[in-house]
């Protein structure tokens with residue numbers, strides 16, 4: 001499964017170069033071309049799924065194992081004090097390349113990146129209505 005216009009599909013096929021650090025049957029990892037910090041790595045499903053909603057569970061399970069392995073490699077090789085794992089779904093959420101990928105960004109105390117989403121407090125009724133809606137969809141009756 002590939003999209004002929006997709007840059008990550010072209011990287012998977014070896015049609016454009018990338019700085020690969022890992023590859024197996026279903027997953028590939030390479031350095032982000034515009035790293036937020038040195039060692040910023042993308043872990044990418046080899047097949048073209050636009051978002052996390054499209055990937056089969058087995059592929060996601062394998063990808064998650066690669067995520068963990070890359071995370072520990074980054075921690076040790078880059079002396080990272082911390083690590084952000086980010087994954088965007090849809091342009092409204094900041095996704096610019098619609099081919100499923102996870103960002104792993106090594107972090108250190110003084111890297112200047114910061115990280116802050118404005119959080120807010122919602123009324124209790126709205127929180128509970130939201131919980132009910134989601135729990136029902138999840139089949140959770142706890």
Ligand code: AMP
Nearest residue numbers: 018031032033034088094095096097098
């Ligand atoms: P996003 O879709 O917003 O999660 O991010 C896409 C990421 O892909 C950005 O961080 C880009 O810097 C990165 N990127 C774009 N083109 C390439 C490329 N040819 N090789 C490696 N990384 C890339």
Ligand code: ZN
Nearest residue numbers: 006009048099
């Ligand atoms: Zn693709």
